[in-house]
Structure formats: structure tokens, C-alpha cells
């Protein structure tokens with residue numbers, strides 16, 4: 008028999024997002040990723056030897072009323088797979104949250120633990136794949152197995168624009184939402200219009216490979232976050248992250 012949580016939820020529904028999160032954290036669909044995420048959690052990195060790793064799939068995080076959706080690849084083995092929150096506890100997250108704070112989307116510049124009190128305003132952060140993959144490379148089958156979670160998340164949030172971190176996140180959004188015409192090419196600062204009219208903006212991923220080499224600098228990232236905020240109808244310094252203009256986006 009159907010209960011209240013089985014009925015379709017409107018965008019911004021906190022019960023819908025909570026239900027999605029509980030489905031994600033108990034998922035064991037991908038044997039290779041289940042084994043890897045749990046092995047990393049058992050063996051740990053020496054620096055975190057006294058911590059209990061999360062070692063499970065990681066649900067999205069942010070403002071249920073988010074106008075801006077940020078989509079990356081997958082949790083970091085010793086970041087989100089350790090702390091249980093997207094981009095939390097590693098260098099990628101340091102770059103991401105510092106920028107979100109400078110741009111007015113986060114109430115503090117750091118993200119260290121699930122219970123550190125961080126809140127986002129107007130933004131929601133997620134990944135195309137919810138379990139940490141070996142070498143940060145999910146297989147096509149793993150990507151496809153995880154895809155329904157992103158589909159649900161896209162329908163549960165009142166987003167107006169997406170910022171894709173890296174080509175994997177870009178392709179995932181294009182695949183889920185669709186585009187009219189030729190498939191748009193990913194690039195840093197690239198933009199495309201999705202089939203439903205909402206904009207997609209691309210950024211190099213905030214991974215160490217990009218930030219340590221200077222391929223992606225804090226200024227470059229701030230600039231693309233601000234462009235995505237503008238596309239989503241958000242402005243820096245917002246108090247609760249609501250779009251500047253109240254017109255609903257046609258869904």
C-alpha cells in the first residue's frame with residue numbers, strides 16, 4: 008500500500024529529499040563500488056586513523072529551495088566517503104566551499120564534518136555517482152545504475168540553472184535533462200541551454216589535479232560560480248538564497 012512518502016513530491020519538498028537520501032545511503036547496487044568504499048573505510052588514510060569513515064553512498068547536500076544545482080562526479084575516497092557529506096573533508100571541498108562562501112552561497116568558508124553546522128543558501132551540491140570509485144573512475148554500468156538518483160533529485164529541487172564540475176557532471180546533466188540539437192561540448196565557462204530552457208554552465212572540476220596545477224584558480228572558479236548564480240537568478244549576499252525574480256521556471 009502506498010504511504011505518504013511514496014506519492015510524488017513537489018520541487019523543494021524536504022520529505023521527498025529525505026526519502027531520496029535514505030534510499031541512497033542504503034544502496035548496494037554496484038558490487039565493485041560497495042567493495043571499494045568499504046575497503047577504503049576499513050583501511051583508512053593514516054591521518055584519519057582515529058576516525059570512523061562513513062563508507063556508504065553520499066546523498067546531496069544544500070538548500071531544499073536551491074535555484075542553483077552543482078553537479079560533480081563522485082565522492083572522494085577520503086573526503087565525502089569519510090565524512091558522509093558532499094565535497095566535505097578534502098582539498099576539492101576546500102576550494103569549492105571557500106568560493107561558495109565568497110559568492111554568498113555558504114555561511115562559512117570551510118566544510119569539515121557532517122555536523123559542523125554549515126548551511127548553503129540557494130545552492131544544492133550533488134554528484135552523478137554516489138559512491139567513491141577506484142581512481143575516481145566509475146564504469147559506464149555504475150554510472151547508469153546510479154542515474155535514477157540524479158533523476159529524482161532533479162525533479163525534487165526547484166533549480167533554475169546547473170553548474171557542472173567537469174565533463175562527467177556536464178554529460179550526466181545533458182543525458183538526464185536532454186538538449187535540443189547537437190550535444191553541447193564541455194569546457195570551462197561553457198554554457199548550453201537544456202531541453203526545458205534552463206541553462207547549464209561548465210567549470211573545470213575543483214579536483215587537486217586542476218587546482219594544484221593552476222589550471223583552475225580561485226578567481227577562475229569564483230567567476231564561473233557568479234555566472235551560474237546569475238543564470239539561476241541569484242545574487243551575491245543573498246540572505247536566504249531565493250531567486251531575485253519570482254517568475255517560476257517552466258518545467
Ligand code: SF4
Pocket residue numbers: 031034035036037040041064136137138149152153154
Ligand atoms: S554508485 Fe549509486 S547505484 Fe551504485 S551502489 Fe553507489 S549509490 Fe548505489
